[in-house]
Amino acid sequence: MSPAAPGPAAAIAVARELDRVMRSDRGRLLAALAAGLRDLSLAEEALQEAAISALGHWARSGLPRSPQGWLLQVARRKAIDRLRGAGRDARKAEALARLVVDEAAPEPEAIPDERLRLIFACCHPSLEMKSRVALTLRTVCGLTTPEIARAFLDAEPTMGQRLSRAKAKIAAAGIPFAVPEAELWPARLEAVLTTVYLIFTTGYVAGPGEPRDLCHEAEYLMRLIDRLRPEDPEIEGALAMMLLTAARRAARIGADGASLPPAVQDRSLWDGARLAEGRAILAAAVARRRPGPFQIKAAIADCQMAEPGPDWPQIAALYGALWRHEPTPVVSLNAAVALAEAGEPARGLAIVESLEGHLAGYQPWHAARAALLAMTGDRAAAASAYQQAIALAPGPAEALFLQRMLASLGT
Amino acid sequence: MQYMLLIYNDPALEPAYGTPEFNEMMGGYFAANERMKADGVLRGGEGLQGVETATSLRIKSGKVETMDGPFAETREHLGGYYVIDVPDLDAALTYAALIPSAHFGTIELRPLMDYNPAS
Numbered sequence: 001m002s003p004a005a006p007g008p009a010a011a012i013a014v015a016r017e018l019d020r021v022m023r024s025d026r027g028r029l030l031a032a033l034a035a036g037l038r039d040l041s042l043a044e045e046a047l048q049e050a051a052i053s054a055l056g057h058w059a060r061s062g063l064p065r066s067p068q069g070w071l072l073q074v075a076r077r078k079a080i081d082r083l084r085g086a087g088r089d090a091r092k093a094e095a096l097a098r099l100v101v102d103e104a105a106p107e108p109e110a111i112p113d114e115r116l117r118l119i120f121a122c123c124h125p126s127l128e129m130k131s132r133v134a135l136t137l138r139t140v141c142g143l144t145t146p147e148i149a150r151a152f153l154d155a156e157p158t159m160g161q162r163l164s165r166a167k168a169k170i171a172a173a174g175i176p177f178a179v180p181e182a183e184l185w186p187a188r189l190e191a192v193l194t195t196v197y198l199i200f201t202t203g204y205v206a207g208p209g210e211p212r213d214l215c216h217e218a219e220y221l222m223r224l225i226d227r228l229r230p231e232d233p234e235i236e237g238a239l240a241m242m243l244l245t246a247a248r249r250a251a252r253i254g255a256d257g258a259s260l261p262p263a264v265q266d267r268s269l270w271d272g273a274r275l276a277e278g279r280a281i282l283a284a285a286v287a288r289r290r291p292g293p294f295q296i297k298a299a300i301a302d303c304q305m306a307e308p309g310p311d312w313p314q315i316a317a318l319y320g321a322l323w324r325h326e327p328t329p330v331v332s333l334n335a336a337v338a339l340a341e342a343g344e345p346a347r348g349l350a351i352v353e354s355l356e357g358h359l360a361g362y363q364p365w366h367a368a369r370a371a372l373l374a375m376t377g378d379r380a381a382a383a384s385a386y387q388q389a390i391a392l393a394p395g396p397a398e399a400l401f402l403q404r405m406l407a408s409l410g411t
Numbered sequence: 412m413q414y415m416l417l418i419y420n421d422p423a424l425e426p427a428y429g430t431p432e433f434n435e436m437m438g439g440y441f442a443a444n445e446r447m448k449a450d451g452v453l454r455g456g457e458g459l460q461g462v463e464t465a466t467s468l469r470i471k472s473g474k475v476e477t478m479d480g481p482f483a484e485t486r487e488h489l490g491g492y493y494v495i496d497v498p499d500l501d502a503a504l505t506y507a508a509l510i511p512s513a514h515f516g517t518i519e520l521r522p523l524m525d526y527n528p529a530s
Contacts (some may be wrong), residue, residue, distance in 0.1 A: 126500060173522055174412040176499035184501060 014058040021067045022051060026142045029072055031118035032111050033079065035177045040139065040167045041119070042079055050075035072111055080159075115140060116228040117177040121165075123192040124175045131166040132195045133202070138163055140224075141217045143392060151202060152216055155296070186234075193238040193294055195223045200242050204249065205395075215246055236285035237295030243278030244301040247271040260399035262304040275305065293325040312342035329358035337368050345375035363392040367402060383411045413454060413496045413523040416504040419487040420516025422461065439511030447495060447506060456493035487516060494523070 026047070032278040033043035050071045057070075064070040122135040130152070137143040137151075149159035169175070180188040196218050203214025222239045229235060251269035252261045282298045300318045303311040319335035333355055340348030352365070359365035370385035386406040393399035426432035447453035465481040481488065490512065497503050500520065507518040 124500070173520075174414075174498075174500045176501050178499070178501065180501055183505060267510070 003256065011055075011059050014055060014063070017063055017067060018051060018054050018058070020396075021071065023142065025068050025071075027115055027118070028111065028113060028381045029068060029075065030139055031114040033075055034139075035114040035117050036076075037390070038177060039171050040135075041164070042082060043075075044139075044167075046075040046079035046082065047071065049078040052379045053078075068111055079095050087220055088335075113228065114177070115224065116179050118235060119192055119225065120171055120188060121175055121177045123188075123195040125188070125191045126173060126175060127166050127169060128139070129195070131162055131203070132191070133198055134163055135160060135166045135339070136195060136221065137199065137214075137217060140221060143212055143217070147212045150205065151210065153379075173219050187404055189232070189234060190293075192225065193222075193234065196225070196244065197238060200224065200245070204245070214342070215249070218242060219246065231288070233285040233288040233290045234294045236293040237292060238282050239283035240278045240285060241294060241298035241301050243274045243281065244298060244305065247274035247278060248305070251396050254401075256400065257397055258404055259395075259397040263310050270305070277382045278302070291321075293322060296325070310341070312338050316342050329355050330362070333359060333362075333365055333368055337372070340372050340375055345372055348372050349376055363389060363394060363398075366392060371405070374405070383409055412499065412504075412525075413494060415521050415523060416456075416493040416495065416503070416507050416510065417489060417519040417521065418491045418493075418510060418512045418516065419519060420490055420512045421485075421486045421489075422488065424515045425512075439509075443506070443509040443511070446509060447493065452495045452497050452502075452506065454494040454496050456491065458491035459489060461481075462488045490516070504519045 010061075029047055030040075030043055034040050034046060037043050037046075049145070051073060054067070054071060058064070058067075066218060082139055121138065122139055123132045127135070134148050137148050138145065138293065143151075144164060145160050146156050148154075149156045149165075152159065154162075170396070198212050199221065200218035203210070203216070203218060206214065219242060222235075226232075226235050226239050236353055247270050248262060248265060250271065251265035251267070252259060254266075278298070282295065282302060285295050286299070296318055300315055301324070303315045303318065306314075316335060316338035319331060319338055322334060323331045332351060336348040336351035338348075349369075352369050352372055366385055366389035370382050370389050373379075373382035373385055383406060385404055386409070388398050390402045390406070393402060426436050444453070446455075447456075462481045465479075467478045467480060467482055469476050476518075493506075493510070495503060495506055497506065500522075503520050507513065507520055512517055512518065
């Protein structure tokens with residue numbers, strides 16, 4: 001420990017260092033604590049207490065050699081105190097024993113990275129989807145409850161309750177802080193990747209103006225998962241899909257505020273670095289010859305950005321392949337649109353019409369039907385379908401694009 | 412942790428006695444039992460007779476009311492249960508997936524209350 005000069009300057013330096021460590025390493029410290037305690041609330045409380053005592057100790061004795069190791073040690077002691085105070089029930093006594101063993105570890109700064117275990121716990125399919133998203137953002141990305149509430153347009157107490165309920169369920173239902181074994185791996189990985197992708201799309205729709213850009217958080221998470229579990233083709237596929245989609249972000253909305261599909265976007269606005277990285281990661285994933293839905297979706301995103309325009313026959317074929325993994329009406333709808341764009345509008349339209357029973361309440365179905373009716377020359381029916389799609393549009397940018405398509409019919 | 416695996420299914424969707432599907436289901440239950448016993452996790456389990464045999468009771472202002480039928484009139488009925496002792500929910504889910512009724516019904520997993528925290 002290096003001695004620090006006492007006084008306000010030292011206090012400010014200590015507070016700044018603590019803030020830096022908690023920003024960069026909170027998820028990792030929390031993961032290490034939760035993996036031993038099997039209790040996320042207790043881990044959070046203990047880490048918070050450790051951070052508070054760090055302010056005083058570090059100002060008095062100077063910064064420790066490893067601030068992270070110091071926080072972890074102290075948080076573990078705080079957790080033990082809390083468990084003793086709580087009267088140590090059977091499970092907590094077990095956790096206590098594990099902690100004592102952990103505490104004897106010789107090098108406090110050699111903190112194992114347990115974040116993958118934390119991510120699998122937070123994204124467990126026995127939790128509601130929205131709770132998985134919120135919990136992952138809170139624990140792994142370190143967003144505050146007000147920041148998460150804002151991203152979902154929820155009241156802060158509502159989001160706080162959701163987070164506490166989810167943490168309580170992890171403890172009570174025995175959700176493990178563990179990377180699942182081979183048998184459960186594919187389904188559980190899909191739950192994780194879907195959760196992270198939902199964080200991404202939430203940010204993509206909200207736009208980059210929010211104080212915490214969820215697209216960046218999702219990208220950070222996906223890169224972290226890829227690093228902690230390298231050479232998994234589905235993780236790579238999900239990361240590639242995210243990078244390829246993110247590459248188009250600046251071109252998504254035209255100068256007049258209308259949303260634009262990839263085919264008509266200004267390609268000079270695409271992020272060349274992300275595009276190249278996404279393509280390289282996808283190529284590496286495909287070379288492993290273990291195809292899966294995320295790799296197929298990434299390949300579709302790639303084909304949408306082909307030169308000089310989208311490769312529709314290939315996109316149609318890829319949606320056919322995706323349907324074998326995800327036989328849903330939405331995948332059929334996308335396949336039908338690709339088929340129409342590839343030169344078979346009548347066949348595409350017939351498929352779209354056959355999906356009415358499943359998708360009549362789904363806005364993209366109306367928009368796709370309108371476009372395909374226009375392609376087959378039925379302008380009156382296309383106009384009325386566009387009007388329905390506009391009425392159901394999720395936002396003004398989408399509505400504006402559809403209004404322009406409606407106007408171009410000349411009806 | 413101990414979990415109760417509650418087996419719910421719609422009797423109309425159950426394979427009929429004497430069909431190959433019925434024999435397959437019975438074989439599946441036998442295999443699930445054997446696996447739970449061999450792994451040392453099985454604490455108990457029973458099948459229940461049909462809901463037409465059910466009687467329900469409640470006490471309203473001190474008076475016992477006895478009624479014909481199950482607690483809730485639903486298409487899917489509670490048909491049986493297992494109690495297993497495993498380390499966590501993932502392990503419990505692995506055993507739940509062995510229960511043949513999961514193919515045409517639903518298995519609900521509930522952790523048991525721990526009444527003996529001092530042990």
